[in-house]
Amino acid sequence: MNILMEREHSIKKKTDNCELSINCEKESLAGSVSQRACVFCGARVVLNPITDALHLIHGPIGCASYTWDIRGSLSSGSEIYRTSYSTDMKEKDVIFGGETKLKKALNELIPKFKPAAVFVFSTCIVGIIGDDIEAICKQAEEKFNTYVIPVQSAGFGGNKSAGYRAACDAIFKLISKGVPFKEPDQKIPLSVNILGDFNLAAELWIVKDYLKRIGFNVVATVTGDGKTKDIQNVPLAELNLLQCSGSMGYLAKKLQQELNLPFLKISFFGQEDTINSLRNIAYFFKDERIINNTEKLIREEKEKYIPMIEQYKNGLEGKRVGIYVGGAFKAKSLIKAFKNLGMKVLFVGTQTGNKDDYDEISSLCDPGTIIADDTNPVELAKYLLEQEVDLLVGGVKERFLAHKLGIGFCDHNHERKIPLSGFPGDLEFTRELHSSLQSPIWSILKNERKKLYC
Amino acid sequence: MKEKNCTANPCYFCMPLGAIFAGFGFEKTITLIHGSQGCATYMRRHMARHFHEPVDAASSSLNEKDAIYGGEENLKKAIKNVYKQYNPQMIVIASTCLSETIGDNVDAIADQIEKKTDEFDIPLINVSTPSFQGGYSAGYWRTIKAILKKTCDKSVKNKFFINIIPGIITPQDIRYLKVIGDLWQIDFHILGDYSQTLDGVWSESFKLLPDGGAPISFLKEASSALATIEFSTINPEEYSPGLFLQQEFGVPSYRLPYPQQLGSTDKFMNLLKAITQKNIPKSILTTRGRLLDAMIDSHKILFGKKAVIFGEGDFVYSACQIMEELGVEVAAIVYESTRARDIGFTLKTKVPLVIDNGSMFELEEWLAGNSVDLLLGSSVGYSLSLKMNIPLVRRGFPIHDRFGAGRILTIMYEGSISLMDDISNVFMEKINSSFRNELKESYLH
Numbered sequence: 001m002n003i004l005m006e007r008e009h010s011i012k013k014k015t016d017n018c019e020l021s022i023n024c025e026k027e028s029l030a031g032s033v034s035q036r037a038c039v040f041c042g043a044r045v046v047l048n049p050i051t052d053a054l055h056l057i058h059g060p061i062g063c064a065s066y067t068w069d070i071r072g073s074l075s076s077g078s079e080i081y082r083t084s085y086s087t088d089m090k091e092k093d094v095i096f097g098g099e100t101k102l103k104k105a106l107n108e109l110i111p112k113f114k115p116a117a118v119f120v121f122s123t124c125i126v127g128i129i130g131d132d133i134e135a136i137c138k139q140a141e142e143k144f145n146t147y148v149i150p151v152q153s154a155g156f157g158g159n160k161s162a163g164y165r166a167a168c169d170a171i172f173k174l175i176s177k178g179v180p181f182k183e184p185d186q187k188i189p190l191s192v193n194i195l196g197d198f199n200l201a202a203e204l205w206i207v208k209d210y211l212k213r214i215g216f217n218v219v220a221t222v223t224g225d226g227k228t229k230d231i232q233n234v235p236l237a238e239l240n241l242l243q244c245s246g247s248m249g250y251l252a253k254k255l256q257q258e259l260n261l262p263f264l265k266i267s268f269f270g271q272e273d274t275i276n277s278l279r280n281i282a283y284f285f286k287d288e289r290i291i292n293n294t295e296k297l298i299r300e301e302k303e304k305y306i307p308m309i310e311q312y313k314n315g316l317e318g319k320r321v322g323i324y325v326g327g328a329f330k331a332k333s334l335i336k337a338f339k340n341l342g343m344k345v346l347f348v349g350t351q352t353g354n355k356d357d358y359d360e361i362s363s364l365c366d367p368g369t370i371i372a373d374d375t376n377p378v379e380l381a382k383y384l385l386e387q388e389v390d391l392l393v394g395g396v397k398e399r400f401l402a403h404k405l406g407i408g409f410c411d412h413n414h415e416r417k418i419p420l421s422g423f424p425g426d427l428e429f430t431r432e433l434h435s436s437l438q439s440p441i442w443s444i445l446k447n448e449r450k451k452l453y454c
Numbered sequence: 455m456k457e458k459n460c461t462a463n464p465c466y467f468c469m470p471l472g473a474i475f476a477g478f479g480f481e482k483t484i485t486l487i488h489g490s491q492g493c494a495t496y497m498r499r500h501m502a503r504h505f506h507e508p509v510d511a512a513s514s515s516l517n518e519k520d521a522i523y524g525g526e527e528n529l530k531k532a533i534k535n536v537y538k539q540y541n542p543q544m545i546v547i548a549s550t551c552l553s554e555t556i557g558d559n560v561d562a563i564a565d566q567i568e569k570k571t572d573e574f575d576i577p578l579i580n581v582s583t584p585s586f587q588g589g590y591s592a593g594y595w596r597t598i599k600a601i602l603k604k605t606c607d608k609s610v611k612n613k614f615f616i617n618i619i620p621g622i623i624t625p626q627d628i629r630y631l632k633v634i635g636d637l638w639q640i641d642f643h644i645l646g647d648y649s650q651t652l653d654g655v656w657s658e659s660f661k662l663l664p665d666g667g668a669p670i671s672f673l674k675e676a677s678s679a680l681a682t683i684e685f686s687t688i689n690p691e692e693y694s695p696g697l698f699l700q701q702e703f704g705v706p707s708y709r710l711p712y713p714q715q716l717g718s719t720d721k722f723m724n725l726l727k728a729i730t731q732k733n734i735p736k737s738i739l740t741t742r743g744r745l746l747d748a749m750i751d752s753h754k755i756l757f758g759k760k761a762v763i764f765g766e767g768d769f770v771y772s773a774c775q776i777m778e779e780l781g782v783e784v785a786a787i788v789y790e791s792t793r794a795r796d797i798g799f800t801l802k803t804k805v806p807l808v809i810d811n812g813s814m815f816e817l818e819e820w821l822a823g824n825s826v827d828l829l830l831g832s833s834v835g836y837s838l839s840l841k842m843n844i845p846l847v848r849r850g851f852p853i854h855d856r857f858g859a860g861r862i863l864t865i866m867y868e869g870s871i872s873l874m875d876d877i878s879n880v881f882m883e884k885i886n887s888s889f890r891n892e893l894k895e896s897y898l899h
Contacts, residue, residue, distance in 0.1 A: 001539075001662065002538055002539055004535055004538060004539060005747070006535075009601075027515060027536065028491050028513070028515045029515065029516065030513070030514045030515045030529070030531040030532035031465070031486065031512050031513075031515075031531060031532030031533065031534065031535030031536040031539070032512075032515075032535055032539070033494075033510055033511070033512045033513070033536070033539070033561075034491055034495070034513065034515065035495065036491055036492075036495060037491065037492040037495045037496065038490040038491050038492025038493070038495070039490075040490075040492055041492045041493070041496070046644065057459075059468075059551070060468060060584075060585035060586040061461060061464050061466070061468055061585060061589075061790075061812070062467060062468030062469075062470075062471075062493070062551075062564050062585040063466045064461070064462075064464055065466065065467045065468065066496035066497070066499070066500060067496075068463055068464070068834075069837065082837070083462050083463055083815055084462060084463050084464070085460055085461075085462045085815075086460065086461050086462070086464065086674040087456070087460060087461075088460065088464075088811060089586050090462035090586050091584075091586050091587055093586070094551070094555060094586050101459050105460040108459055108460060110461060122811065123551075124489070124490055124521075124550070124551060124552035124555075125551045125555055125586070127521065128521060128552065128555045128556060129555065153492070154521075155489075155490035155491075155492045155552065156489075156490045156516045156517055156518055156520065156521045156552060157517075157518050158517065158518070159491065181743075227857040232760035233727060244469055251798045301682050333472050357480070376539075377508060377662065378540075378662060379660065381660055385660070385869075396499055396500055396502055396503055397495070397498055397502050397508070397509075399502070400502050400505075400506055400507050400508040400509075401508040403506075404508055404654065404656065404660055405660050406656070445656070448658065
């Protein structure tokens with residue numbers, strides 16, 4: 001299998017030296033068959049979990065078709081976010097401009113559904129023909145007295161990370177239109193916001209429950225199970241907890257600059273990171289009751305879950321795994337989780353990691369591990385086979401590649417339907433690995449291979 | 455009908471997805487989507503979830519600079535890189551709304567590469583598939599036509615085979631088409647054979663481009679066929695590959711609906727009879743009899759039931775005809791078509807609600823005040839089915855919440871029997887699970 005010359009610096013083998021100097025944060029190479037999506041996708045997946053908002057995509061139909069209900073984000077209230085609205089631009093709209101159609105769509109939708117907020121996404125075409133969505137949103141906002149936020153997400157303006165930034169800008173805009181933004185000193189005691197958890201398969205609710213049990217007030221969740229009003233209360237919290245730093249790091253930094261609101265990086269994937277995160281949050285507040293409650297919660301969770309997790313650890317030790325995920329924070333947590341299970345990580349890649357991320361990933365890996373940025377099916381196939389990997393963790397596109405290679409697969413992407421956060425998540429994760437690797441299919445395939453070589 | 459300003463929860467996809475579908479129909483062919491990185495990725499994801507297969511399609515990954523100055527450089531780079539990595543026999547270059555709006559001249563670019571590069575001796579197919587001009591079905595037909603335009607040679611002599619252009623059916627259907635050809639003892643050249651490329655086999659040696667697909671030689675000699683049969687009556691004639699072969703090479707062209715249920719399968723069989731001057735094989739007539747027998751068995755459970763059908767135009771059209779035969783009332787149809795209201799007009803019985811912008815949300819609003827017994831279409835109906843508690847029988851694309859989408863047989867008398875059984879069993883299950891309680895509530899006082 002041929003690796004393209006231009007891709008060679010994006011794939012590195014970990015040596016004893018931790019300096020990786022990998023080529024990353026670049027546009028995808030044309031024709032490489034990158035697994036990445038576009039700016040629009042980045043913005044869409046970040047904003048979509050805001051449940052009481054109407055999400056209107058200004059463009060031809062495809063962008064709305066492919067992202068309808070794309071994530072398994074759960075809602076405790078409104079379901080309006082699950083409908084995928086599109087202005088469905090046709091040739092005529094491309095030639096004469098889509099502004100009229102967008103205006104009409106807003107005039108029709110806002111009075112009918114009375115959403116708490118509207119996000120209007122621009123797409124490739126809109127970026128080219130130059131519809132002034134800022135002005136149209138402003139007009140609609142005034143006319144209907146609701147929040148109508150433009151999202152500058154033309155697909156070609158960079159990669160998914162640019163889309164994350166566009167989404168963060170839109171969220172910041174929403175926050176800045178709220179009353180608390182003007183009175184950020186009215187802090188709620190022992191309060192936090194959760195940034196960068198999207199409540200896939202109830203993961204956010206697991207984390208929120210932990211924080212409540214410890215004694216924190218969770219002001220806003222951005223964006224999982226997000227509600228417009230809560231998100232506007234972001235300035236009232238004392239600390240932002242930042243999970244998916246790739247998508248929400250930009251917002252956390254912006255809030256720190258503008259509102260002096262500090263943030264703490266956390267991750268609730270895997271026991272090690274869950275425990276560390278809980279302790280770090282507690283130490284930040286330096287409140288004895290909180291620290292005691294945190295230790296109590298960790299004890300309780302360990303007692304409850306570790307015996308159950310142990311049941312599924314059988315057969316996992318020594319297995320060889322590959323990781324290819326979107327965000328780097330997830331990769332880091334997964335490496336630690338696999339190490340705790342006695343498994344060997346031989347391939348790690350991310351779609352949007354930066355230089356610091358890769359250096360950290362490298363420091364977590366054993367020598368010999370292949371580390372790749374924005375990889376493609378050719379490279380995945382080559383390295384998964386060369387590294388004799390037994391199981392790949394990734395998203396839907398990687399699943400079937402892994403299966404064709406005769407390798408087990410664990411889903412860690414948007415569509416997952418089992419929660420992977422906190423201790424319950426660790427149990428689910430271990431169970432998932434167990435059923436991926438212990439199935440008789442792998443020994444059947446091994447026998448098939450033997451037959452072929454006879 | 456009033457022009458709409460908004461479509462919500464569309465039941466169809468944009469044109470380039472159809473190009474990928476078509477590309478998988480030919481040996482060692484890969485499709486390159488000329489647009490933003492996201493387009494290719496989304497389409498791959500959708501097809502992968504439906505087929506449970508790796509679906510590779512490349513992207514020219516256009517960025518801001520290309521959007522302003524043109525995507526020529528990226529497209530050239532993309533073609534070369536795809537060629538290096540996949541070593542294909544053919545590359546389909548499908549445009550997107552972005553590349554069309556910035557006005558890239560793909561024909562000229564492809565020409566340049568073909569002429570100036572010695573190492574390049576494979577056909578580069580350029581097809582125009584901007585999403586503002588239509589859905590994925592249109593993209594499929596345009597692509598097959600573009601491929602034939604580029605690759606079909608002048609006919610040498612007439613040969614005893616028939617070109618079949620299947621449209622968007624299932625890999626199992628295509629495998630079954632070959633069986634039908636064997637029964638008739640005539641070669642079907644299936645121009646777009648994704649029976650294996652999109653429903654793969656596990657093998658020890660992994661191949662980046664899966665085995666299977668129609669040989670490129672089928673394309674070259676398509677001009678020598680006895681006839682071309684294509685399964686589409688809804689897409690505009692200017693997209694028709696069959697009509698192209700007829701106009702260009704004099705190969706008689708026939709456009710039929712999907713050969714499903716009694717009427718349309720009969721049409722297909724009678725056409726084969728006329729073209730080949732052979733009698734319908736006995737075993738096919740036996741299956742036909744079995745279908746009739748099964749129709750008698752389930753006539754009562756089906757009669758008068760109300761169904762909603764949604765999906766791409768040809769699928770909806772065929773499904774409506776099936777329902778007419780079964781005595782099931784079609785209460786509403788949802789689809790997208792550039793020839794908007796055609797389906798509604800062609801049917802014998804008028805469909806009360808025609809939603810021609812593909813909006814499943816409009817259907818949902820209508821269902822709030824109207825009761826139906828059945829949803830027939832792809833998994834885009836699943837949330838509706840759960841919410842409204844209406845059973846969904848899954849056919850069409852995409853079926854991402856079930857296994858085996860590639861293994862459903864939907865065509866010929868056999869496929870019609872399975873659809874009828876699936877629908878009848880939905881009602882059977884409902885009766886069996888509720889009749890005791892319902893009768894108790896009604897009569898036990």
